[in-house]
Amino acid sequence: MAKISYLYQHHTWQELGARVREQPVVVLPIGSVEDHGHHLPLDTDNFLIWSICEEAAKRAAGEILLLPLIPYGFETHHMDFTGTIDIRQEHLLHFVLDVTKSVAHHGFRRILIADGHGSNMPILDLVARRTILETDALCGTFIWPSLAREEIRRQRESGRGGMSHAGELETSVYLHLAPDKVEMDRAVKEIGMPESEFIWMDLMEGSPVHLMDEWTRFSKTGTYGDPTLGTPGKGEAIFEAVVGAFVRLAREFKNRPRGARTDYHERPSD
Numbered sequence: 001m002a003k004i005s006y007l008y009q010h011h012t013w014q015e016l017g018a019r020v021r022e023q024p025v026v027v028l029p030i031g032s033v034e035d036h037g038h039h040l041p042l043d044t045d046n047f048l049i050w051s052i053c054e055e056a057a058k059r060a061a062g063e064i065l066l067l068p069l070i071p072y073g074f075e076t077h078h079m080d081f082t083g084t085i086d087i088r089q090e091h092l093l094h095f096v097l098d099v100t101k102s103v104a105h106h107g108f109r110r111i112l113i114a115d116g117h118g119s120n121m122p123i124l125d126l127v128a129r130r131t132i133l134e135t136d137a138l139c140g141t142f143i144w145p146s147l148a149r150e151e152i153r154r155q156r157e158s159g160r161g162g163m164s165h166a167g168e169l170e171t172s173v174y175l176h177l178a179p180d181k182v183e184m185d186r187a188v189k190e191i192g193m194p195e196s197e198f199i200w201m202d203l204m205e206g207s208p209v210h211l212m213d214e215w216t217r218f219s220k221t222g223t224y225g226d227p228t229l230g231t232p233g234k235g236e237a238i239f240e241a242v243v244g245a246f247v248r249l250a251r252e253f254k255n256r257p258r259g260a261r262t263d264y265h266e267r268p269s270d
């Protein structure tokens, strides 16, 4: 198998040193091994985020350097479902921060953490901030649907809650990428949280108040959303919009200007 130039770990250490001079955006994908209803495999978050990152790296022609995927996420609230792997939040924060700090240590100055699993986001936000505060690199993080909100709203048929977890959104993109792994005849619509003016769950339209309970208290199938509205056509349009935005993001972020820091303290001389 030939070396693939956008894959970080396909380089020798000396080749990687040469890539530092080019300053590509280093992308760290992270997902999860987690229940996704009766119709999608445990690999859903990993498979979707890796597919998006790999396609963006292919199209970005040398401007993205792609790290291996971190396959596990913060899942304590999903542990009633068989098969889910939980990395406790403190561990995940320190583990991901160790990866970004290693990348910064080697001289890369632009790092993006690309997330496939919603509950990783508050932790990754802290990781990105700490990477900035504790290294010379700029580091940002996003969950993939955020890159293509307009296109997703255009494709969307479900109401509030329909695009949360294993719902219309993830099911559509999975159907586009690997239809043989989706058991649509087993897909069940389930939107089970109590009605509320302030607290709901939706990947595209977040609620003003954040609250996450143990999942089996409000979802019996491991779905939160409407997967019955998933289609490969919607998935293709959404995938293309996300990948296109990701390439534009990488090109912009690679050259993002950064002002000089000023320390305004007056230091008394000895």
Ligand SMILES: [Zn+2]
Pocket: 036, 044, 045, 116, 117, 165, 166, 170
């Ligand atoms: Zn998911």
